[in-house]
Amino acid sequence: AAPVRAPAEFVALRDVAPTIVQEIRYKGRHNFVGEPIDGYRQPMCVLTRPAAEALRTAQHTLLRQGYTLKVYDCYRPQRAVDHFVRWAKDLADERMKTEFYPRVDKSRLFADGYIAEKSGHSRGSTLDVTLVKLPSKHQPPFRPGTPLVPCFAPAGERFADNMVDMGTGFDCFDTLSHTDDPRITGEARANRDLLRGTLAAVGFRNLPEEWWHYTLIDEPFPDTYFDFPVSRGSLCS
Ligand SMILES: C[C@@H](N)C(=O)N[C@H](C)C(=O)O
Numbered sequence: 001a002a003p004v005r006a007p008a009e010f011v012a013l014r015d016v017a018p019t020i021v022q023e024i025r026y027k028g029r030h031n032f033v034g035e036p037i038d039g040y041r042q043p044m045c046v047l048t049r050p051a052a053e054a055l056r057t058a059q060h061t062l063l064r065q066g067y068t069l070k071v072y073d074c075y076r077p078q079r080a081v082d083h084f085v086r087w088a089k090d091l092a093d094e095r096m097k098t099e100f101y102p103r104v105d106k107s108r109l110f111a112d113g114y115i116a117e118k119s120g121h122s123r124g125s126t127l128d129v130t131l132v133k134l135p136s137k138h139q140p141p142f143r144p145g146t147p148l149v150p151c152f153a154p155a156g157e158r159f160a161d162n163m164v165d166m167g168t169g170f171d172c173f174d175t176l177s178h179t180d181d182p183r184i185t186g187e188a189r190a191n192r193d194l195l196r197g198t199l200a201a202v203g204f205r206n207l208p209e210e211w212w213h214y215t216l217i218d219e220p221f222p223d224t225y226f227d228f229p230v231s232r233g234s235l236c237s
């Protein structure tokens with residue numbers, strides 16, 4: 001059986017880079033499934049130490065320019081990925097479609113590259129991340145049951161995330177989220193490029209289908225998919 005504790009190389013991002021904002025979407029209901037995802041016991045970002053330290057360096061650069069990083073997902077246990085796979089097989093459950101994948105057939109989400117059955121997140125050096133301009137704007141809480149708005153609607157109309165305008169919301173499964181989509185211009189283009197340039201400078205590469213998804217190139221566990229829960233109790237220290 002897979003170990004329930006993390007190896008010593010895993011850390012809480014909060015302990016390494018405490019100023020990075022964390023909004024762990026899969027611990028709650030504001031995500032494409034619409035319910036808390038298996039394996040997220042605490043709303044915290046867990047990463048390998050080299051990934052966390054690289055983010056700390058990026059954060060120092062960004063703070064000097066008036067921005068902070070905000071993470072939505074970090075290490076993701078395999079049981080969480082299995083939850084996504086189970087959900088995807090139930091084609092009748094489209095309760096979050098209007099916000100997260102309005103123009104993509106649910107049966108295509110894995111084939112089109114928006115969700116992976118073996119995810120880099122489970123290797124511990126991949127994260128979903130954006131930029132917030134400082135001082136950060138108030139972000140209203142997500143209220144289940146309130147009408148959903150497509151994630152590619154203009155910034156003033158879609159969910160009022162306090163991130164900078166990236167052209168779409170987080171986990172917006174749509175070609176507009178492809179990092180280099182030519183329809184993304186002006187401020188949103190500059191914001192995507194700032195995020196990518198800053199993270200590339202500390203060793204991360206972006207997934208072309210998702211402007212928010214980054215993997216440390218020199219990751220310590222390139223072939224291991226972990227399944228310990230996201231929790232302080234999983235960590236060694
Ligand atoms: C689901 C989304 N946040 C994501 O991380 N997608 C990539 C492809 C993954 O699942 O690894």
Ligand SMILES: [Zn+2]
Binds near residue numbers: 121127128212
């Ligand atoms: Zn991701």
